[in-house]
Amino acid sequence: MNGTALLDSALDELLERIRPVLAVVQNGRRGAGAGVLAGDGLVVTNLHVVGRAHSVQVLLYDDTQYEAHVVATDPKVDLALLQIPQNGHAAAVFSSGNPRPGELVYAFGHPWGSRNVLTGGVLSAVTSLRTRKGLVPILRADVQLAPGNSGGPLLNAAGEVLGLNSMIFGGDQSVAIPASLIRSFLAGARTDKLPEAVL
Amino acid sequence: MSNILVELSNSMAEAVEKAAASTVMVNARRRMPASGIAYEDDLILTANHVVEREDGITVLLPDGSEAEARLAGRDPGSDLALLRLEKKRLTPAEPARQARIGQIVLALGRPSQAGIEASLGVVSAMGGPVLTPNGSIDKYIRTDATPYPGFSGGPLVDADGRVVGINTSGFGRGVTLTIPAETAWKIAEQLARSGSVKRGYLGVRSEPVELSDAAREALKRAQSTGLLLVSVERGSPAEAAKLIVGDILVGIDGQPVTEHDALFARLAGDVVGKPIPVEVLRGGKPQTFVVEIGARP
Numbered sequence: 001m002n003g004t005a006l007l008d009s010a011l012d013e014l015l016e017r018i019r020p021v022l023a024v025v026q027n028g029r030r031g032a033g034a035g036v037l038a039g040d041g042l043v044v045t046n047l048h049v050v051g052r053a054h055s056v057q058v059l060l061y062d063d064t065q066y067e068a069h070v071v072a073t074d075p076k077v078d079l080a081l082l083q084i085p086q087n088g089h090a091a092a093v094f095s096s097g098n099p100r101p102g103e104l105v106y107a108f109g110h111p112w113g114s115r116n117v118l119t120g121g122v123l124s125a126v127t128s129l130r131t132r133k134g135l136v137p138i139l140r141a142d143v144q145l146a147p148g149n150s151g152g153p154l155l156n157a158a159g160e161v162l163g164l165n166s167m168i169f170g171g172d173q174s175v176a177i178p179a180s181l182i183r184s185f186l187a188g189a190r191t192d193k194l195p196e197a198v199l
Numbered sequence: 200m201s202n203i204l205v206e207l208s209n210s211m212a213e214a215v216e217k218a219a220a221s222t223v224m225v226n227a228r229r230r231m232p233a234s235g236i237a238y239e240d241d242l243i244l245t246a247n248h249v250v251e252r253e254d255g256i257t258v259l260l261p262d263g264s265e266a267e268a269r270l271a272g273r274d275p276g277s278d279l280a281l282l283r284l285e286k287k288r289l290t291p292a293e294p295a296r297q298a299r300i301g302q303i304v305l306a307l308g309r310p311s312q313a314g315i316e317a318s319l320g321v322v323s324a325m326g327g328p329v330l331t332p333n334g335s336i337d338k339y340i341r342t343d344a345t346p347y348p349g350f351s352g353g354p355l356v357d358a359d360g361r362v363v364g365i366n367t368s369g370f371g372r373g374v375t376l377t378i379p380a381e382t383a384w385k386i387a388e389q390l391a392r393s394g395s396v397k398r399g400y401l402g403v404r405s406e407p408v409e410l411s412d413a414a415r416e417a418l419k420r421a422q423s424t425g426l427l428l429v430s431v432e433r434g435s436p437a438e439a440a441k442l443i444v445g446d447i448l449v450g451i452d453g454q455p456v457t458e459h460d461a462l463f464a465r466l467a468g469d470v471v472g473k474p475i476p477v478e479v480l481r482g483g484k485p486q487t488f489v490v491e492i493g494a495r496p
Contacts, residue, residue, distance in 0.1 A: 003203075010204040101317040102215030102305055104208035122211060122305065124347065127313035142318040142345045157208035173347075 018159045020090035024059040034109040034152030039091035043082040045151035047073050050080040072189035076133040081189045094179040095160035107143040109152030119143045139163045139176040217360030219315035221292035224259035234308040234353030237289035238387045245352035247273045247280040248369035272390030276334020278369035281390040294380035295361035298322050310349020320344030328464025331370050335463045340364050340377040399466030400495040402435020403428045424457045425449040440490040450478030
Protein backbone atom coordinates (compact mmCIF):
# COMPACT_ATOMS: atom_id res chain seq x y z
CA MET A 1 0.00 0.00 0.00
CA ASN A 2 1.25 3.49 -0.73
CA GLY A 3 1.04 6.38 1.73
CA THR A 4 -2.30 7.65 0.50
CA ALA A 5 -3.94 4.22 0.72
CA LEU A 6 -2.55 3.77 4.24
CA LEU A 7 -3.99 7.14 5.23
CA ASP A 8 -7.35 6.20 3.71
CA SER A 9 -7.59 2.98 5.68
CA ALA A 10 -6.41 4.68 8.88
CA LEU A 11 -9.15 7.27 8.37
CA ASP A 12 -11.79 4.56 7.76
CA GLU A 13 -10.70 2.88 10.98
CA LEU A 14 -10.91 6.18 12.87
CA LEU A 15 -14.41 6.86 11.51
CA GLU A 16 -15.64 3.38 12.51
CA ARG A 17 -14.26 3.81 15.99
CA ILE A 18 -15.69 7.24 16.70
CA ARG A 19 -19.09 6.90 15.01
CA PRO A 20 -20.81 5.42 18.11
CA VAL A 21 -20.00 8.49 20.24
CA LEU A 22 -21.66 11.05 17.95
CA ALA A 23 -25.32 11.90 18.44
CA VAL A 24 -27.87 14.03 16.64
CA VAL A 25 -29.54 16.51 18.99
CA GLN A 26 -32.93 17.73 17.80
CA ASN A 27 -34.95 20.46 19.36
CA GLY A 28 -38.31 20.46 17.63
CA ARG A 29 -38.41 22.95 14.79
CA ARG A 30 -35.28 24.72 15.96
CA GLY A 31 -33.19 22.36 13.85
CA ALA A 32 -30.53 19.85 14.68
CA GLY A 33 -27.04 19.93 16.04
CA ALA A 34 -24.61 17.34 17.23
CA GLY A 35 -23.64 15.95 20.62
CA VAL A 36 -20.97 13.75 22.14
CA LEU A 37 -21.62 10.76 24.42
CA ALA A 38 -19.63 11.30 27.60
CA GLY A 39 -20.46 8.15 29.61
CA ASP A 40 -23.21 7.36 32.14
CA GLY A 41 -25.86 8.26 29.57
CA LEU A 42 -24.65 11.86 29.43
CA VAL A 43 -24.51 13.77 26.15
CA VAL A 44 -22.61 17.04 25.96
CA THR A 45 -23.65 19.59 23.33
CA ASN A 46 -23.83 23.32 22.72
CA LEU A 47 -26.34 25.31 24.71
CA HIS A 48 -27.41 27.16 21.57
CA VAL A 49 -28.47 23.81 20.06
CA VAL A 50 -30.75 23.18 23.05
CA GLY A 51 -32.00 26.73 23.53
CA ARG A 52 -34.47 27.15 26.39
CA ALA A 53 -35.88 23.63 26.07
CA HIS A 54 -36.02 21.35 29.10
CA SER A 55 -35.96 18.24 26.96
CA VAL A 56 -34.75 17.45 23.43
CA GLN A 57 -34.52 14.40 21.17
CA VAL A 58 -31.24 12.50 20.90
CA LEU A 59 -30.65 10.16 17.96
CA LEU A 60 -27.73 7.74 18.18
CA TYR A 61 -25.69 6.26 15.32
CA ASP A 62 -27.72 3.01 15.45
CA ASP A 63 -30.92 5.05 14.92
CA THR A 64 -32.16 4.54 18.47
CA GLN A 65 -33.93 7.67 19.68
CA TYR A 66 -34.32 9.06 23.19
CA GLU A 67 -36.06 11.91 24.91
CA ALA A 68 -33.22 13.61 26.77
CA HIS A 69 -33.44 15.90 29.79
CA VAL A 70 -31.28 18.96 30.06
CA VAL A 71 -29.39 18.46 33.31
CA ALA A 72 -26.87 21.29 33.27
CA THR A 73 -25.93 24.34 31.23
CA ASP A 74 -23.13 26.89 31.17
CA PRO A 75 -24.07 29.90 29.06
CA LYS A 76 -20.60 31.47 29.31
CA VAL A 77 -19.01 28.65 27.34
CA ASP A 78 -22.16 27.61 25.43
CA LEU A 79 -22.32 24.09 26.90
CA ALA A 80 -25.31 21.93 27.81
CA LEU A 81 -25.47 18.46 29.31
CA LEU A 82 -28.24 16.00 28.44
CA GLN A 83 -29.24 12.76 30.15
CA ILE A 84 -30.47 9.67 28.31
CA PRO A 85 -31.02 6.22 29.84
CA GLN A 86 -27.78 4.49 30.77
CA ASN A 87 -27.64 1.31 28.76
CA GLY A 88 -24.03 0.72 27.93
CA HIS A 89 -23.51 3.38 25.29
CA ALA A 90 -20.05 4.10 23.99
CA ALA A 91 -18.25 7.08 25.51
CA ALA A 92 -15.83 9.53 23.94
CA VAL A 93 -12.31 9.96 25.25
CA PHE A 94 -11.63 13.61 26.10
CA SER A 95 -8.02 14.48 25.40
CA SER A 96 -5.93 15.43 28.40
CA GLY A 97 -2.85 16.47 26.41
CA ASN A 98 -1.88 19.92 25.22
CA PRO A 99 -3.34 20.73 21.79
CA ARG A 100 -0.54 21.59 19.34
CA PRO A 101 -0.96 24.02 16.43
CA GLY A 102 -0.41 22.11 13.18
CA GLU A 103 -1.71 18.77 14.46
CA LEU A 104 -4.36 17.03 12.37
CA VAL A 105 -7.94 17.59 13.48
CA TYR A 106 -11.33 16.37 12.31
CA ALA A 107 -14.67 17.98 12.88
CA PHE A 108 -17.42 15.37 13.17
CA GLY A 109 -21.03 16.38 12.86
CA HIS A 110 -24.08 16.78 10.68
CA PRO A 111 -23.42 19.84 8.47
CA TRP A 112 -26.58 20.98 6.67
CA GLY A 113 -28.30 17.85 8.04
CA SER A 114 -25.94 15.34 6.38
CA ARG A 115 -25.27 12.78 9.09
CA ASN A 116 -21.84 11.72 10.38
CA VAL A 117 -19.68 13.92 8.18
CA LEU A 118 -15.96 14.20 8.92
CA THR A 119 -14.09 17.31 7.74
CA GLY A 120 -10.34 17.55 8.18
CA GLY A 121 -7.79 20.26 8.78
CA VAL A 122 -5.24 21.29 11.34
CA LEU A 123 -5.42 22.94 14.72
CA SER A 124 -4.78 26.61 13.95
CA ALA A 125 -4.51 28.28 17.33
CA VAL A 126 -4.85 27.76 21.06
CA THR A 127 -6.20 31.12 22.10
CA SER A 128 -9.10 32.90 23.74
CA LEU A 129 -12.05 34.93 22.63
CA ARG A 130 -13.53 38.00 24.26
CA THR A 131 -17.31 37.58 24.42
CA ARG A 132 -20.02 39.58 26.15
CA LYS A 133 -19.80 37.06 28.98
CA GLY A 134 -16.04 37.36 29.43
CA LEU A 135 -12.85 35.81 28.11
CA VAL A 136 -13.39 32.25 26.86
CA PRO A 137 -10.48 29.90 26.07
CA ILE A 138 -10.96 28.44 22.60
CA LEU A 139 -9.32 26.34 19.91
CA ARG A 140 -9.39 27.48 16.31
CA ALA A 141 -9.03 25.09 13.38
CA ASP A 142 -9.08 25.45 9.60
CA VAL A 143 -11.81 22.81 9.16
CA GLN A 144 -15.02 23.66 7.32
CA LEU A 145 -18.00 23.95 9.63
CA ALA A 146 -21.65 24.47 8.78
CA PRO A 147 -24.92 24.57 10.74
CA GLY A 148 -25.30 21.04 12.15
CA ASN A 149 -21.68 20.88 13.28
CA SER A 150 -22.44 22.72 16.51
CA GLY A 151 -22.02 20.47 19.53
CA GLY A 152 -20.01 17.92 17.56
CA PRO A 153 -16.48 16.94 18.49
CA LEU A 154 -13.21 18.30 17.16
CA LEU A 155 -11.08 15.15 17.20
CA ASN A 156 -7.34 14.62 17.09
CA ALA A 157 -5.68 11.98 14.90
CA ALA A 158 -6.08 9.38 17.67
CA GLY A 159 -9.84 9.96 17.80
CA GLU A 160 -9.80 11.78 21.15
CA VAL A 161 -12.03 14.80 21.67
CA LEU A 162 -9.95 18.00 21.65
CA GLY A 163 -12.97 20.23 21.87
CA LEU A 164 -16.61 20.84 21.01
CA ASN A 165 -17.27 22.75 17.78
CA SER A 166 -19.28 25.83 18.47
CA MET A 167 -20.38 27.76 15.42
CA ILE A 168 -21.91 30.52 17.52
CA PHE A 169 -18.51 32.00 18.46
CA GLY A 170 -16.70 31.52 15.22
CA GLY A 171 -18.48 33.35 12.44
CA ASP A 172 -16.85 31.92 9.34
CA GLN A 173 -13.95 30.50 11.36
CA SER A 174 -14.08 27.20 13.17
CA VAL A 175 -14.02 27.60 16.92
CA ALA A 176 -14.12 24.82 19.51
CA ILE A 177 -14.52 24.81 23.29
CA PRO A 178 -11.41 23.01 24.59
CA ALA A 179 -11.65 19.59 26.25
CA SER A 180 -10.29 20.98 29.53
CA LEU A 181 -13.38 23.21 29.88
CA ILE A 182 -15.70 20.32 28.98
CA ARG A 183 -14.01 18.13 31.60
CA SER A 184 -14.58 20.67 34.36
CA PHE A 185 -18.16 21.26 33.15
CA LEU A 186 -18.77 17.49 33.31
CA ALA A 187 -17.08 17.17 36.69
CA GLY A 188 -19.16 20.06 38.06
CA ALA A 189 -22.39 18.56 36.73
CA ARG A 190 -21.55 15.08 38.09
CA THR A 191 -20.96 16.36 41.61
CA ASP A 192 -24.17 18.40 41.40
CA LYS A 193 -22.29 21.63 42.00
CA LEU A 194 -24.09 23.22 39.15
CA PRO A 195 -23.41 26.90 38.57
CA GLU A 196 -26.60 27.34 36.60
CA ALA A 197 -28.30 23.95 36.67
CA VAL A 198 -31.76 23.48 35.23
CA LEU A 199 -33.08 20.45 37.07
CA MET B 200 -1.98 4.49 20.23
CA SER B 201 0.12 4.99 17.16
CA ASN B 202 -0.86 4.77 13.53
CA ILE B 203 -0.07 6.60 10.32
CA LEU B 204 -2.58 9.39 11.07
CA VAL B 205 -1.06 10.02 14.48
CA GLU B 206 2.44 9.96 13.00
CA LEU B 207 1.45 12.43 10.26
CA SER B 208 -0.24 14.63 12.86
CA ASN B 209 2.82 14.60 15.13
CA SER B 210 5.19 15.39 12.29
CA MET B 211 3.06 18.36 11.20
CA ALA B 212 2.90 19.69 14.76
CA GLU B 213 6.69 19.27 14.94
CA ALA B 214 7.12 21.14 11.64
CA VAL B 215 5.06 23.98 13.11
CA GLU B 216 7.12 23.96 16.33
CA LYS B 217 10.38 24.09 14.39
CA ALA B 218 9.29 26.98 12.16
CA ALA B 219 7.60 28.74 15.11
CA ALA B 220 11.04 29.11 16.70
CA SER B 221 11.90 31.48 13.80
CA THR B 222 8.52 33.22 13.46
CA VAL B 223 7.95 36.51 15.25
CA MET B 224 5.15 39.02 15.71
CA VAL B 225 5.81 42.36 14.00
CA ASN B 226 4.19 45.41 15.52
CA ALA B 227 4.61 48.23 13.03
CA ARG B 228 1.12 49.33 12.03
CA ARG B 229 -1.95 50.82 13.65
CA ARG B 230 -4.29 47.86 13.28
CA MET B 231 -3.49 44.31 14.35
CA PRO B 232 0.15 43.14 14.30
CA ALA B 233 1.53 40.92 11.54
CA SER B 234 4.25 38.28 11.31
CA GLY B 235 7.87 37.97 10.26
CA ILE B 236 10.62 35.36 10.07
CA ALA B 237 14.22 35.32 11.24
CA TYR B 238 16.47 35.71 8.20
CA GLU B 239 19.63 36.00 10.28
CA ASP B 240 20.16 36.04 14.02
CA ASP B 241 19.52 39.80 14.11
CA LEU B 242 17.48 40.30 10.91
CA ILE B 243 13.74 39.78 10.38
CA LEU B 244 12.13 39.44 6.98
CA THR B 245 8.53 40.62 6.85
CA ALA B 246 5.98 42.07 4.44
CA ASN B 247 6.61 45.68 3.46
CA HIS B 248 2.95 46.70 3.66
CA VAL B 249 2.72 45.82 7.37
CA VAL B 250 5.58 48.20 8.21
CA GLU B 251 3.57 51.43 8.27
CA ARG B 252 5.91 53.30 10.59
CA GLU B 253 9.67 53.51 10.88
CA ASP B 254 9.80 54.54 14.55
CA GLY B 255 8.63 52.48 17.48
CA ILE B 256 8.69 49.13 15.71
CA THR B 257 8.56 46.25 18.19
CA VAL B 258 8.70 42.51 17.68
CA LEU B 259 7.51 39.71 19.94
CA LEU B 260 10.08 36.92 19.86
CA PRO B 261 9.21 33.20 20.00
CA ASP B 262 10.42 33.06 23.63
CA GLY B 263 7.77 35.62 24.60
CA SER B 264 10.14 38.56 25.07
CA GLU B 265 9.74 41.85 23.27
CA ALA B 266 12.45 43.72 21.38
CA GLU B 267 12.75 46.99 19.51
CA ALA B 268 13.58 46.82 15.83
CA ARG B 269 14.84 49.25 13.21
CA LEU B 270 13.88 49.26 9.55
CA ALA B 271 16.95 48.00 7.67
CA GLY B 272 15.44 48.22 4.21
CA ARG B 273 12.31 47.83 2.15
CA ASP B 274 11.36 46.77 -1.34
CA PRO B 275 7.80 47.79 -2.26
CA GLY B 276 8.11 45.91 -5.58
CA SER B 277 8.21 42.52 -3.87
CA ASP B 278 6.40 43.73 -0.71
CA LEU B 279 9.32 42.67 1.48
CA ALA B 280 10.99 44.59 4.30
CA LEU B 281 13.92 43.80 6.55
CA LEU B 282 14.07 44.72 10.25
CA ARG B 283 17.18 44.74 12.41
CA LEU B 284 17.41 43.93 16.13
CA GLU B 285 20.00 45.46 18.41
CA LYS B 286 21.16 42.05 19.61
CA LYS B 287 21.55 38.69 17.90
CA ARG B 288 18.62 36.90 19.50
CA LEU B 289 16.96 34.98 16.67
CA THR B 290 17.06 31.42 15.35
CA PRO B 291 17.39 31.85 11.56
CA ALA B 292 14.75 30.05 9.48
CA GLU B 293 15.87 27.30 7.13
CA PRO B 294 14.82 27.88 3.51
CA ALA B 295 13.37 24.92 1.58
CA ARG B 296 14.39 23.89 -1.89
CA GLN B 297 12.09 24.13 -4.93
CA ALA B 298 8.38 23.82 -4.11
CA ARG B 299 6.18 21.29 -5.94
CA ILE B 300 2.54 21.57 -6.89
CA GLY B 301 0.49 19.33 -4.60
CA GLN B 302 3.09 19.38 -1.83
CA ILE B 303 1.68 19.63 1.71
CA VAL B 304 2.39 23.02 3.29
CA LEU B 305 1.43 24.93 6.44
CA ALA B 306 0.94 28.68 6.61
CA LEU B 307 2.17 30.13 9.91
CA GLY B 308 1.74 33.41 11.70
CA ARG B 309 2.18 34.96 15.12
CA PRO B 310 -0.43 37.73 15.05
CA SER B 311 -1.04 37.78 18.81
CA GLN B 312 0.47 37.07 22.21
CA ALA B 313 -1.47 33.79 22.32
CA GLY B 314 1.18 31.98 20.28
CA ILE B 315 1.84 30.51 16.89
CA GLU B 316 -1.06 29.92 14.49
CA ALA B 317 -1.17 27.50 11.56
CA SER B 318 -3.33 26.41 8.65
CA LEU B 319 -2.95 23.49 6.28
CA GLY B 320 -2.94 23.36 2.51
CA VAL B 321 -1.06 22.34 -0.57
CA VAL B 322 0.99 24.26 -3.12
CA SER B 323 -1.80 25.04 -5.60
CA ALA B 324 0.08 26.85 -8.34
CA MET B 325 3.41 28.39 -9.20
CA GLY B 326 4.03 31.16 -11.68
CA GLY B 327 5.78 34.35 -12.54
CA PRO B 328 7.15 36.74 -13.44
CA VAL B 329 4.25 38.93 -12.44
CA LEU B 330 3.80 42.67 -12.17
CA THR B 331 2.87 43.92 -8.70
CA PRO B 332 1.36 47.31 -7.81
CA ASN B 333 4.87 48.68 -7.13
CA GLY B 334 7.14 46.56 -9.32
CA SER B 335 7.40 42.89 -10.06
CA ILE B 336 8.45 39.53 -8.66
CA ASP B 337 10.16 36.84 -10.69
CA LYS B 338 8.23 33.92 -9.17
CA TYR B 339 5.26 33.32 -6.91
CA ILE B 340 3.52 30.42 -5.22
CA ARG B 341 -0.19 30.09 -4.48
CA THR B 342 -1.61 27.88 -1.77
CA ASP B 343 -5.05 26.96 -0.48
CA ALA B 344 -3.92 27.25 3.17
CA THR B 345 -6.15 29.77 4.96
CA PRO B 346 -4.38 33.13 5.38
CA TYR B 347 -5.62 34.27 8.79
CA PRO B 348 -5.53 37.96 9.68
CA GLY B 349 -1.97 38.94 10.63
CA PHE B 350 -0.34 36.15 8.59
CA SER B 351 1.32 38.60 6.17
CA GLY B 352 5.10 38.36 6.55
CA GLY B 353 4.83 34.87 8.02
CA PRO B 354 6.21 31.73 6.43
CA LEU B 355 4.70 28.99 4.30
CA VAL B 356 6.55 25.88 5.49
CA ASP B 357 6.97 22.33 4.23
CA ALA B 358 6.35 19.13 6.21
CA ASP B 359 9.86 19.46 7.69
CA GLY B 360 9.28 23.00 8.92
CA ARG B 361 11.51 24.58 6.26
CA VAL B 362 10.43 27.86 4.73
CA VAL B 363 8.91 27.48 1.25
CA GLY B 364 8.17 31.21 1.04
CA ILE B 365 6.82 34.36 2.70
CA ASN B 366 3.06 34.99 2.63
CA THR B 367 1.67 38.40 1.82
CA SER B 368 -1.72 39.85 1.06
CA GLY B 369 -0.02 43.11 0.08
CA PHE B 370 -0.50 42.79 -3.67
CA GLY B 371 -4.19 43.58 -3.29
CA ARG B 372 -7.36 42.16 -4.82
CA GLY B 373 -7.83 40.05 -1.70
CA VAL B 374 -5.27 37.56 -2.94
CA THR B 375 -2.54 36.12 -0.76
CA LEU B 376 0.61 35.15 -2.63
CA THR B 377 3.73 33.46 -1.38
CA ILE B 378 7.10 34.85 -2.40
CA PRO B 379 9.34 31.79 -2.86
CA ALA B 380 12.17 31.46 -0.34
CA GLU B 381 14.83 31.68 -3.06
CA THR B 382 13.49 35.03 -4.30
CA ALA B 383 12.87 36.34 -0.77
CA TRP B 384 16.35 35.39 0.44
CA LYS B 385 17.97 37.13 -2.58
CA ILE B 386 16.00 40.29 -1.89
CA ALA B 387 16.78 40.11 1.84
CA GLU B 388 20.46 39.88 1.01
CA GLN B 389 20.26 43.08 -1.07
CA LEU B 390 18.21 44.83 1.61
CA ALA B 391 20.75 43.86 4.28
CA ARG B 392 23.55 45.21 2.10
CA SER B 393 22.10 48.44 0.75
CA GLY B 394 18.65 49.00 2.25
CA SER B 395 16.88 48.84 -1.09
CA VAL B 396 16.67 46.73 -4.22
CA LYS B 397 18.08 48.34 -7.33
CA ARG B 398 16.12 47.52 -10.45
CA GLY B 399 17.80 47.31 -13.80
CA TYR B 400 17.33 49.96 -16.50
CA LEU B 401 17.93 49.69 -20.23
CA GLY B 402 16.52 53.03 -21.38
CA VAL B 403 14.18 51.85 -24.12
CA ARG B 404 10.46 52.04 -24.84
CA SER B 405 9.05 49.03 -26.58
CA GLU B 406 5.88 47.32 -27.72
CA PRO B 407 5.20 43.63 -28.27
CA VAL B 408 5.10 42.56 -31.92
CA GLU B 409 4.60 39.31 -33.83
CA LEU B 410 7.72 37.97 -35.47
CA SER B 411 7.65 37.28 -39.20
CA ASP B 412 8.09 33.68 -40.41
CA ALA B 413 11.54 34.56 -41.72
CA ALA B 414 12.54 36.08 -38.39
CA ARG B 415 11.31 33.02 -36.51
CA GLU B 416 13.34 30.84 -38.77
CA ALA B 417 16.42 32.99 -38.23
CA LEU B 418 16.01 32.70 -34.45
CA LYS B 419 15.97 28.89 -34.66
CA ARG B 420 13.58 28.54 -31.70
CA ALA B 421 9.86 28.46 -31.06
CA GLN B 422 9.29 32.14 -30.29
CA SER B 423 6.54 34.08 -31.97
CA THR B 424 6.75 37.52 -30.32
CA GLY B 425 9.36 40.06 -29.30
CA LEU B 426 9.57 43.71 -28.18
CA LEU B 427 9.95 46.34 -30.90
CA LEU B 428 12.09 49.27 -29.69
CA VAL B 429 10.14 52.45 -30.42
CA SER B 430 12.56 54.78 -28.67
CA VAL B 431 16.03 54.70 -27.13
CA GLU B 432 16.68 57.25 -24.37
CA ARG B 433 19.56 59.64 -24.80
CA GLY B 434 22.57 58.74 -22.66
CA SER B 435 21.00 55.41 -21.64
CA PRO B 436 22.73 52.02 -21.29
CA ALA B 437 20.88 50.88 -24.45
CA GLU B 438 22.23 53.81 -26.48
CA ALA B 439 25.75 53.18 -25.19
CA ALA B 440 25.46 49.57 -26.35
CA LYS B 441 24.32 50.82 -29.81
CA LEU B 442 20.75 49.51 -29.73
CA ILE B 443 18.58 51.47 -32.17
CA VAL B 444 14.91 52.14 -32.82
CA GLY B 445 13.48 49.35 -34.96
CA ASP B 446 15.44 46.58 -33.27
CA ILE B 447 13.20 43.79 -31.99
CA LEU B 448 14.37 42.65 -28.57
CA VAL B 449 13.96 38.84 -28.42
CA GLY B 450 16.21 37.75 -25.59
CA ILE B 451 18.18 38.88 -22.54
CA ASP B 452 20.85 37.03 -20.60
CA GLY B 453 20.21 33.85 -22.59
CA GLN B 454 16.44 33.86 -21.89
CA PRO B 455 13.80 34.58 -24.55
CA VAL B 456 11.82 37.80 -24.14
CA THR B 457 8.30 37.55 -25.55
CA GLU B 458 6.52 40.22 -23.50
CA HIS B 459 7.15 43.13 -21.13
CA ASP B 460 6.81 40.99 -17.98
CA ALA B 461 9.72 38.77 -19.01
CA LEU B 462 11.96 41.80 -19.50
CA PHE B 463 10.82 43.38 -16.20
CA ALA B 464 11.54 40.16 -14.35
CA ARG B 465 15.02 39.87 -15.82
CA LEU B 466 15.79 43.48 -14.87
CA ALA B 467 14.42 42.94 -11.34
CA GLY B 468 17.26 40.58 -10.46
CA ASP B 469 20.71 41.52 -9.26
CA VAL B 470 21.83 42.96 -12.60
CA VAL B 471 22.65 46.62 -12.02
CA GLY B 472 26.18 47.46 -13.22
CA LYS B 473 26.61 44.08 -14.86
CA PRO B 474 27.26 43.45 -18.56
CA ILE B 475 24.27 41.49 -19.85
CA PRO B 476 23.90 40.15 -23.42
CA VAL B 477 20.78 41.46 -25.17
CA GLU B 478 19.59 39.65 -28.29
CA VAL B 479 17.76 41.63 -30.98
CA LEU B 480 16.55 41.07 -34.51
CA ARG B 481 17.95 43.77 -36.79
CA GLY B 482 17.00 43.60 -40.44
CA GLY B 483 15.58 40.15 -39.71
CA LYS B 484 18.89 38.82 -38.42
CA PRO B 485 19.69 37.95 -34.80
CA GLN B 486 22.49 39.99 -33.23
CA THR B 487 23.73 40.19 -29.66
CA PHE B 488 24.80 43.42 -27.92
CA VAL B 489 26.31 43.56 -24.44
CA VAL B 490 24.57 46.20 -22.32
CA GLU B 491 25.95 47.41 -19.02
CA ILE B 492 22.65 47.57 -17.12
CA GLY B 493 21.95 50.82 -15.30
CA ALA B 494 19.86 51.52 -12.21
CA ARG B 495 16.29 52.65 -12.80
CA PRO B 496 16.14 56.34 -11.93
